[in-house]
Each structure stands twice: as structure tokens, then as C-alpha cells.
Amino acid sequence: MDVLSNLGLGFMTAVSPINLWMCTLGVFVGTLIGVLPGIGPIATIAMLLPLTFSLQPVGALIMLAGIYYGAQYGGSTTAILVNLPGEASSVVTTIDGYQMAIKGRAGPALAMAAISSFIAGTVATILVVVAGPSLANLANHFGATEYFSMMVLGLVAAVVLSSGSLFKSLGMVVVGLLFGLVGTDVNTGAQRFTFGLPVLADGLGFVPLAMGMFGVAEVISNLGKPVEQRSLLTEKISGLMPTLADFKASAGAIIRGTGLGSVLGVLPGGGPTLASFSAYVMEKKISDKNGTFGKGDIRGVAAPEAANNAAAQTSFIPMLTLGLPSNATMALMIGAMTIHGIAPGPQVMTEQPALFWGLIVSMWIGNLMLLVINLPLVGLWVKLLKVPYRLLFPAIVLFCVTGVYVINLSVEEVYMMAAFGVVGIALHRCGCDPVPLLLGFILGPMMEENLRRALLLSAGDTTVFFTRPLSLGLLLVSAALVVISLLPALSKKRDEVFADDD
Amino acid sequence: MIGLKIRAPQDLGAAAIFLVIGLVGLYFGASLGGMRLGNQLGSGSMPRALSWISLGFGVVMLVRAFVIKGPPIAHIPWRAVVIVSAAVVLFGALIEFVGYVPAAILAPLLASFALKDNRWRESTLFGVLLAAGATLLFITALGQPLHYFGGN
Numbered sequence: 001m002d003v004l005s006n007l008g009l010g011f012m013t014a015v016s017p018i019n020l021w022m023c024t025l026g027v028f029v030g031t032l033i034g035v036l037p038g039i040g041p042i043a044t045i046a047m048l049l050p051l052t053f054s055l056q057p058v059g060a061l062i063m064l065a066g067i068y069y070g071a072q073y074g075g076s077t078t079a080i081l082v083n084l085p086g087e088a089s090s091v092v093t094t095i096d097g098y099q100m101a102i103k104g105r106a107g108p109a110l111a112m113a114a115i116s117s118f119i120a121g122t123v124a125t126i127l128v129v130v131a132g133p134s135l136a137n138l139a140n141h142f143g144a145t146e147y148f149s150m151m152v153l154g155l156v157a158a159v160v161l162s163s164g165s166l167f168k169s170l171g172m173v174v175v176g177l178l179f180g181l182v183g184t185d186v187n188t189g190a191q192r193f194t195f196g197l198p199v200l201a202d203g204l205g206f207v208p209l210a211m212g213m214f215g216v217a218e219v220i221s222n223l224g225k226p227v228e229q230r231s232l233l234t235e236k237i238s239g240l241m242p243t244l245a246d247f248k249a250s251a252g253a254i255i256r257g258t259g260l261g262s263v264l265g266v267l268p269g270g271g272p273t274l275a276s277f278s279a280y281v282m283e284k285k286i287s288d289k290n291g292t293f294g295k296g297d298i299r300g301v302a303a304p305e306a307a308n309n310a311a312a313q314t315s316f317i318p319m320l321t322l323g324l325p326s327n328a329t330m331a332l333m334i335g336a337m338t339i340h341g342i343a344p345g346p347q348v349m350t351e352q353p354a355l356f357w358g359l360i361v362s363m364w365i366g367n368l369m370l371l372v373i374n375l376p377l378v379g380l381w382v383k384l385l386k387v388p389y390r391l392l393f394p395a396i397v398l399f400c401v402t403g404v405y406v407i408n409l410s411v412e413e414v415y416m417m418a419a420f421g422v423v424g425i426a427l428h429r430c431g432c433d434p435v436p437l438l439l440g441f442i443l444g445p446m447m448e449e450n451l452r453r454a455l456l457l458s459a460g461d462t463t464v465f466f467t468r469p470l471s472l473g474l475l476l477v478s479a480a481l482v483v484i485s486l487l488p489a490l491s492k493k494r495d496e497v498f499a500d501d502d
Numbered sequence: 503m504i505g506l507k508i509r510a511p512q513d514l515g516a517a518a519i520f521l522v523i524g525l526v527g528l529y530f531g532a533s534l535g536g537m538r539l540g541n542q543l544g545s546g547s548m549p550r551a552l553s554w555i556s557l558g559f560g561v562v563m564l565v566r567a568f569v570i571k572g573p574p575i576a577h578i579p580w581r582a583v584v585i586v587s588a589a590v591v592l593f594g595a596l597i598e599f600v601g602y603v604p605a606a607i608l609a610p611l612l613a614s615f616a617l618k619d620n621r622w623r624e625s626t627l628f629g630v631l632l633a634a635g636a637t638l639l640f641i642t643a644l645g646q647p648l649h650y651f652g653g654n
Contacts, residue, residue: 051644165513167566171520171559178527178552185534190545193530220586223616224579390617394610394625395632397586401593401609402602402636406646414594418587425583429575430515448548460541 003129010357014365019059019358026063027366030070031374034086035078035381038222038389039396041071041087045332046210047399049339050407057340058355062362064336068329069121069312069363072272073370076113076305077381080106089272089308092280096293096300103296108242112250112298113305114374115242120258120306121367124313127262128320128360132349136321139346144453145464149474151447154268154324156478159436160485161269169436170482172427176437179204180444187452199412206335208404208413209441212420213427213434214328215400219393220425240375246298253283253299254306261307265314271327272308272315279307313363320356321346323446328435331442510572513563520560527553582616589613601651602641606633 013019033044045064052060075087080097093113100109142150159169182193183203194200242250260282261275283303284293293300316333318324323344325331334344342352349356404417427434458464465471508514527549534546566572593609607629614625640646 051640051646054644165516167559167562168513168516171516171556171563174552174555174559175520175523178523178549178556181549181552185545187543188535188545190534192534192545192549193527195530216586216590220579220582220616223582223586224577390614390620391624391628393616394614394629397589397613398606398610398632398636401590402606402640402646402648405593405597406640406648409647411594411598414597415591418590418594421590422583422587425578426515427519429512429578430519431512431573432516432519448543451548452543455542462541 003133006133006353006357007129007361009353010359010361013058013354013358014062014362018056019062019362020365022055022059022063023066023362023366024369026066027070027073027370028066028373029063030067031074031077031370031377031381032384033067034071034074034076034090035384036074036387036392037078037084037086038218038392040218041068042328042332043211043215043218043396044071045329045336046207046214047396047403049207049210049332049336050403052336053339053407057337057342057352058358060336060340061333061355061359062366064333065316065359065363066366068333069309069366070370072305072308072312073114073117073374074381075308076117076301077110077374077378078385080109080113080301081382082385087272089276089312090304091273092276092304093301095280096295096297099294099296100298100301105296105298107240108246108298109301110378111240111375112242112246112302114371116250116254116257116302116306117309118367118371119254120261120310121313121370122364123258124262124265124310125360125364125367127314128317128363131266131317132321132356132360135317136346136349139322142346142470143468144450144457145468145471146474148447148450148454149465149471149478150322151324151443151450153474153478153481154318154322154326155436155439155443156481157267158269158326158439160481161267161274164431164433166482166485168430168432172432172434172436173440176440176442177444177447178440179209179437180441181448186445186449197412199410199416203445204441205404205407205413205416206338206441207407208417209420210332210335210438211400211404212417213424213438215396216417216421217424217428217434219396220421221428222389223393242298250298250302253287253303256283256286257303257306258310261310262314264307265311266317266326268318268324268326270311270315271329272311275311276304276308280304309367316359316363319344320348320359323348325439325442328438331438334442506568508567510567510570511575513567513570513572515575517560517563517567520556520563524553524555524557524560527556581618585616586613589616597648599653601649601653603633603637603650606636 033039044067071087072089075090076093078084078086079090079093080101083094083098085091085094097109155173159173182200184201185192257279260279264270264275280303283299287299315326315330318326319330319333325334337344401414405414424434531546531549535544537547538544589609589612592612593605596605610632611625611629614620641648
């Protein structure tokens with residue numbers, strides 16, 4: 001396989017007018033919701049999923065991906081200017097970013113956030129190009145047995161790295177898997193948990209579930225919080241460009257942030273939030289010799305911003321090549337592919353090369369666009385920050401109801417979304433993270449299918465999962481992860497990392 | 503003998519969720535086919551296995567709730583829960599009878615009352631503008647199969 005001709009195909013796909021427009025739209029919307037606290041990429045992608053029905057799949061995915069990494073850019077703007085994280089992944093950027101802004105260096109902080117994001121995005125895109133095909137080729141040799149074990153590992157790893165109690169998260173995975181089995185059983189035609197309702201015959205709707213738990217529940221949750229104070233430091237931002245000294249200081253931080261972010265993005269359960277936290281902590285340990293971190297050190301902006309963007313990019317690797325979602329956004333992307341009739345998995349690269357490579361190239365183009373549109377438009381984003389949540393949330397509600405209704409023109413699905421909103425709140429209040437549920441929901445039918453096939457091929461021999469070496473290895477790693485995460489030292493560390501992550 | 507005391511209300515809630523889902527799964531999954539000849543999965547095998555696992559997690563959480571101290575259940579914003587859900591349901595109830603424009607004005611307007619100090623004049627004005635924008639976006643520009651006014 002020659003990478004260059006593939007990249008050429010991807011480039012041709014990505015720069016076609018419609019796809020270029022989708023990419024622009026995606027990064028623009030992404031920046032917008034990234035800037036606004038209280039609405040994140042998960043809810044936005046869930047809301048916009050139905051609207052992508054009428055598009056070509058590649059255009060739809062390009063736009064949704066743009067929202068995801070665009071939000072990582074936008075989140076930093078709010079973090080630096082208002083001391084509020086626009087996204088969970090920019091929480092640590094508030095620490096040094098806001099201090100820089102207080103010292104009148106908001107411009108360089110914003111520019112450095114954008115530049116380090118761009119560098120990280122570029123490097124991570126190259127990584128996707130290099131690692132993607134080899135991983136897909138490897139996965140092509142997987143049988144049903146290996147696939148099943150890999151999904152077990154994916155789910156376990158996602159749980160171990162996610163926030164909150166391990167038992168609750170594992171339980172949520174199981175609940176998600178069960179939810180995924182609702183509907184007509186494809187093998188036997190039996191109706192499972194449909195309660196005679198036609199709307200459930202095709203299974204629980206992915207869109208009402210995701211929108212209810214991540215859109216509606218998030219709105220309700222935000223309304224329960226006290227009104228936040230948004231005090232803007234300055235309206236005019238002058239002197240955007242960082243100085244040469246800034247660049248020299250940040251170079252190492254950017255490289256380290258990119259490296260760490262790229263690795264954490266690929267891991268199940270990883271992603272931008274974990275990446276930015278870890279990168280900040282690591283950078284502080286390595287570079288904070290004079291105790292300048294927390295007082296407006298530009299490296300404290302560069303490292304986490306590079307890391308979250310790199311992670312956003314590399315989390316596409318397992319999604320595109322294995323069909324495994326590593327976080328909630330990737331689960332939504334898999335949902336989007338399924339809606340468009342594309343079965344996720346290693347065959348996507350060979351059967352849909354234009355989609356695979358077009359999406360990858362578009363991510364790089366999107367990063368370039370973000371660099372270009374973000375800095376000149378900072379004034380516009382700042383104005384947007386003045387939109388209070390009391391005006392924003394009715395709009396979110398309207399987008400949710402419209403979005404869920406237009407998929408199937410089904411009123412039942414609107415009601416279902418309301419129900420999932422209440423369920424989402426209940427879970428949240430019991431300390432249960434809905435993300436593992438969503439991952440389980442996506443993987444439920446695939447896991448059952450592979451388990452079935454594995455048992456069919458082995459003539460009912462259940463030990464096959466432990467006798468095939470690759471499968472055994474994957475299961476052993478899963479078991480090891482659970483054991484390690486139960487060790488007290490590590491579970492404390494997890495709590496620290498996720499202490500502010502809500 | 504020390505009396506049983508709830509030490510972790512959140513864990514108790516989680517236990518309730520896992521137990522209910524497990525029981526519902528077992529009850530309604532009972533009629534589904536079991537393992538078939540030659541150890542092959544029936545339609546009910548996986549649902550029942552998962553229900554049992556869910557019950558297991560429920561029991562674990564139940565024990566933990568009484569043994570390990572945990573945080574209390576955070577304040578539940580009842581007003582927001584009721585009103586936002588009602589707004590979603592209202593949209594569903596209206597859309598097929600009155601069309602998109604009225605439903606898109608009324609549902610967000612109702613939702614805006616989820617905040618106690620709602621300024622209804624502002625909300626109404628904003629609601630109308632919002633509905634106009636959404637109508638232009640969804641129906642006029644994106645051509646979604648919705649009626650401006652009136653039922654199907």
C-alpha cells in the first residue's frame with residue numbers, strides 16, 4: 001500500500017467544495033461550542049447527528065470530526081480569558097492561561113494555545129496515517145474470538161481510565177450492553193425487551209439515548225448549578241504574537257505534550273481530558289524549576305493544549321481501524337457511520353478508502369483552518385461569551401427535540417429522549433458515569449454477534465477464548481487492568497487526576 | 503450489634519439501578535430462548551447472563567453502601583427535571599398537530615421557566631426569534647420534512 005496515493009485520494013476528497021465546506025462548518029461550530037461553557041462536543045454531535053442524514057457519509061463525518069477537535073481549540077479561549085473551562089479538556093489551561101491574561105499577555109497565551117494545538121494536530125494526523133493502516137491490517141487477521149476479547153479489553157480499559165468508581169463503571173458497561181440488545185434478535189427473530197412497542201423493534205434508538213443522556217441531562221444538570229460569574233478581563237486583545245523567548249520556552253513543552261497526548265488518545269477511555277491533565281502534571285514536574293507554573297508560565301498553556309488536540313486526533317485510530325470507540329465522542333461517530341450504513345471495523349479502510357483517507361486529510365486541513373480563523377475571530381468569540389445560559393439552554397432544548405424528531409419523524413423517540421434525560425440525571429446523582437453505558441450500548445450487538453460466531457466456529461467450545469493465544473493475551477491484559485486499578489495506590493491517583501473533571 | 507446504617511447514599515442509588523435492571527432483564531428475558539444444541543447462544547442467553555451480572559454489581563454496590571462511607575446524593579434540581587422534561591414532551595405532543603413553528607416557540611418557552619427568576623418577556627421575545635431561526639435553518643435551508651404550520 002503506498003501511503004502517498006492514499007493521501008492523494010484523501011486530499012482530493014477533502015478539498016472537494018462540499019467537504020471543504022463541511023469541514024469549515026464543523027470547526028466553526030466546534031469552536032463556538034468550545035467557547036461556550038455548558039455545552040460540549042458530545043451533546044453537540046448528538047444534536048447534529050440527525051441533520052447529517054441528508055449528507056454524504058464522508059461529509060457528515062468530516063463535519064462531526066471538525067466539531068470534536070474544533071471544540072478543543074475553542075475551550076482554551078474561554079479558559080484563558082474568563083478563567084472558566086469552555087470544555088473539560090481545558091480545565092488545566094485556566095491555571096496558567098488566566099494568569100497570563102491578568103498580566104496582560106492574553107494575546108500570546110491565545111496564540112500559543114492555537115499554535116501548539118496546530119503542531120500537535122499535524123503530528124497526530126501523521127500518526128494516524130502511519131499507524132492506521134498497519135493496525136487495520138492486523139485487525140483483518142482477527143477472528144470472531146479475538147474480536148470478542150478485544151472488545152472486552154476495550155471496555156475494561158475504558159472503564160479503568162474513566163472517572164468514578166470502578167464497580168459503578170463496570171456495572172454501567174453491563175447496563176449499556178443490555179440496552180444494546182433490546183429489539184429484534186437478528187439471528188432468531190425473537191423480540192427482546194420490546195414490550196410489544198413497534199418503536200423498540202429496531203432496538204433502542206441511539207440518538208434518543210445519546211441526546212437524552214448527554215444533551216437533556218446536561219441542560220438539567222447545568223440548571224441545578226449556581227449561576228457562574230463570567231468576568232471578562234479585557235475586550236481588546238493586543239499583541240497576539242508570542243515572543244521568540246516564548247517559542248523557545250514552549251518548544252519542549254509542545255513536543256512532550258504532543259507525545260503524551262498522542263499515546264493517551266489511542267488508549268480506550270483516554271482522550272483530550274485525560275491528556276491535558278496528564279500533560280500539565282508532567283510538564284510541571286519536568287520544567288517547573290523556578291516555581292513559575294501557576295503564575296502565568298506559557299509552558300503551562302502549550303503542553304496541555306498540544307496534548308488535548310493530539311489526543312482528539314489519535315482517538316480516531318481505534319475508531320477507524322478497529323471499530324472500537326475509545327470515548328463517548330467516538331461512540332457517536334460510530335453511531336453516525338452505522339446510521340449511514342457503514343459497518344465500523346478494519347474493512348472501512350479498504351472498502352471506503354475515500355472516506356477513511358478523506359477524513360484523515362480533512363483533520364489536518366481543519367487544524368490549519370482553526371489556526372487561521374481562530375485568532376482573528378477572537379473578538380467574536382469574546383462577544384459570544386456574553387450570551388447568558390438562560391438564553392442558551394432553551395435553544396439547546398429546541399435543537400435536541402428537533403434533531404431527535406426529524407430522524408424518524410417519530411414522536412415516541414421524542415418521549416424516549418425525555419425519559420433518557422431523567423435516567424441520565426438519576427445516574428449522575430448516583431455517581432454513575434453515562435459514558436461507559438454508551439460504549440457498552442454501541443458494542444453490545446457487536447459483542448453478541450462475535451461471541452455467537454466464535455462459539456459456532458468452535459462447535460460450542462467455550463474454552464476457545466483461552467486457548468487461542470491472542471485472545472488469551474487480550475483477556476489477561478483486561479484482567480490485569482482490573483486488578484491493578486483496584487490497588488489502593490492507583491485508585492487514589494485516579495481520583496486526583498479526575499478531581500476537577502466533571 | 504451495630505445497626506445497619508447507610509454510609510454511601512450514592513452507592514445505594516446505584517445498587518437500586520443495577521438491581522432493578524437485572525430483575526427486569528431476568529423477568530422479561532425469561533421467555534427468550536436459552537442455549538441451543540451444541541452450546542450455541544440462544545436469543546436469551548446473553549441478555550440473561552448480563553442481567554445476572556447486573557444483579558451481581560447491584561449486590562456489590564448494596565454491600566458497599568452500608569460498609570464504605572461515600573458522598574451524599576447531590577441536590578436534585580427538581581424544578582429543572584420536571585420543566586425541561588415537560589418541554590420535551592410538549593414538543594412531542596404538539597408537533598404532529600400544530601406544526602413546527604408553534605411547537606418550536608412553545609417548547610423552549612416552557613423550558614425557560616426551569617429557571618426560577620425567569621424573565622418571561624425576554625424569554626418570549628427570544629423564544630420567537632429562536633423559533634424563527636430554527637425554522638429557517640431546519641425547514642427552509644436544510645429541507646427537513648417538517649410542516650411549518652398544521653398537522654400531518
